[in-house]
Amino acid sequence: MSFPKTYRTALVTGASRGIGAGITRNLAEAGLTVYALARSEAALETVAALPGVRPLACDITRPEQMVEALDGLEIDVLVNNAGAVGSVKPLSEQALSETAETIALNLTAPLQLMQLLLPGMIARQRGHVISLSSSAGHAVFPGTTVYAAAKAALSRAHEVLRYDMAGKNIRFTEIVPGRVATEFYLQAFGGDADKLNETLYSKQRALRPEDVAEAVMMALSMGEHADIARLDLSPTDQAPGGHVFPVPGEAQHS
Numbered sequence: 001m002s003f004p005k006t007y008r009t010a011l012v013t014g015a016s017r018g019i020g021a022g023i024t025r026n027l028a029e030a031g032l033t034v035y036a037l038a039r040s041e042a043a044l045e046t047v048a049a050l051p052g053v054r055p056l057a058c059d060i061t062r063p064e065q066m067v068e069a070l071d072g073l074e075i076d077v078l079v080n081n082a083g084a085v086g087s088v089k090p091l092s093e094q095a096l097s098e099t100a101e102t103i104a105l106n107l108t109a110p111l112q113l114m115q116l117l118l119p120g121m122i123a124r125q126r127g128h129v130i131s132l133s134s135s136a137g138h139a140v141f142p143g144t145t146v147y148a149a150a151k152a153a154l155s156r157a158h159e160v161l162r163y164d165m166a167g168k169n170i171r172f173t174e175i176v177p178g179r180v181a182t183e184f185y186l187q188a189f190g191g192d193a194d195k196l197n198e199t200l201y202s203k204q205r206a207l208r209p210e211d212v213a214e215a216v217m218m219a220l221s222m223g224e225h226a227d228i229a230r231l232d233l234s235p236t237d238q239a240p241g242g243h244v245f246p247v248p249g250e251a252q253h254s
């Protein structure tokens with residue numbers, strides 16, 4: 001797969017595992033220098049061993065850490081991938097602190113990363129921002145009020161940015177995945193990986209991280225005049241927003 005040859009560097013947030021690790025691998029194999037970002041330096045070791053990958057240990061909910069980590073970097077491709085759903089339950093049962101944390105990671109951080117990196121893209125007249133939103137930002141999944149609100153807002157931000165940045169040769173792609181088999185819901189399942197697999201991934205075929213990474217490569221490899229503005233990628237077995245009645249006491253997961 002070939003890129004517009006002007007792209008040389010990429011920054012992938014949440015690169016240590018799951019979807020972000022898959023995207024990082026693909027971008028590095030395509031010959032880009034990839035800055036792989038996550039909080040845990042140790043967890044970045046596997047992707048950091050790939051040729052062309054530079055690890056960046058940084059918490060993107062801490063703007064001062066982001067500014068320091070990005071100092072002097074020229075990034076052509078920004079992949080806003082890091083995200084977390086937290087607990088899956090009605091808003092009335094969630095802690096106030098969780099609301100702030102979920103918004104900070106899924107909405108504030110991607111917006112601030114764009115603020116930090118867009119001026120360089122505008123100056124160099126090339127760039128591509130790819131953000132991972134979620135089917136939960138476009139359809140109703142019970143117990144995800146704050147996460148869904150953050151992802152929906154990120155989606156709207158992309159639409160406005162495509163307008164504001166038109167004519168500057170910067171592309172904006174929102175990838176909207178349905179269920180992907182990763183550790184994403186591990187916290188919501190109290191760290192019980194077996195229960196997570198049994199509940200979410202054993203009865204229906206979920207997407208794999210490689211599927212989403214492939215969609216990212218497809219968006220990147222379009223000719224520079226073409227922008228996949230939004231790409232919905234769903235498991236064949238999942239129809240987001242279906243007619244589902246809430247069962248008292250039982251959370252459902254996107």
Ligand SMILES: NC(=O)c1ccc[n+]([C@@H]2O[C@H](COP(=O)([O-])OP(=O)(O)OC[C@H]3O[C@@H](n4cnc5c(N)ncnc54)[C@H](OP(=O)(O)O)[C@@H]3O)[C@@H](O)[C@H]2O)c1
Pocket residue numbers: 013014015016017018019020037038039040043058059060061080081082083084085105132133134135176177178179180181182183184185254
């Ligand atoms: N899995 C799904 O079913 C699904 C469905 C729709 C959309 N998505 C979206 O796809 C994206 C990737 O999800 P995933 O399933 O690959 O998640 P994951 O397996 O839980 O990986 C999350 C990544 O984000 C990093 N991260 C978390 N908090 C961070 C912070 N404050 N600063 C920097 N990095 C941080 C984690 O590393 P550290 O913990 O080391 O920081 C990890 O590398 C997310 O935006 C998610 O909302 C996922």
